[in-house]
Amino acid sequence: MHQHRRRDRRPSARRNPRPADPPKSLPGLDLTGADVVIVGYFSAKQKDFALRMDAAAADLTARGARVVGRVVQRRGVSDGGVRRMTLPYSSRTLLSSGKTREVAALREESGADAVVFLNALTEHQRRVLTETFGCPAVSLS
Template sequence: MALVGLFSAKDQEFDSKLNLLASLVEAHGGRIVSRHVQRRGVSSGGADKMGDPFSRRTLLSPGRAGEVADACQQRGVGVAVFVNPLTDHQRAVLADMFGCLVLSGEDL
């Protein structure tokens, strides 16, 4: 499984949130093969975008979404689990991009 999360640059707890999700996935018998973090407001000009709403389609930048998709395909990932809540539309778009089932930690 791949873990994915979108976090604000101000969120200093993002690593512990990923670790908590990893523990939950492993408790359900899953094996984590990759972790992907999208930090919002870290890059130059990113701080100005902190107030903008998240991407309705993917929650991720196009570059990060491509990175996750490549990792999922190369490692044969069957499920990508997001820390963030996802809409049904986001799940469908991400599943198509990643080539695997996409869940939110809330689904576990």
């Protein structure tokens, strides 16, 4: 008698990384009077990304920050991206390398004091992005 084994179809930890450390979030950072760039990473299925960016800007403004720029990274819009929509472009930066350069250039051009992500960042991502941008990279969530 031949038995078939059922394959476990859960995503492996390698393909779907989970943050090992809790994300550093905004409550510990005083942004009163600070100029900030906000960054959002969204899948193509999230059609409300503009509303979410507006809500984040309103929240930051209520905390005393001044939003000087916005950057959106969309995933799954192009062919091939749909399969990987739920994964970050990069485990180091969350964003694609081009989008990371775009944020860094906007941060430098605007003189922003911080870059605020709508998405949770791992401790490693926060450190890499802070070094890359030359200012604190923090998570709103």
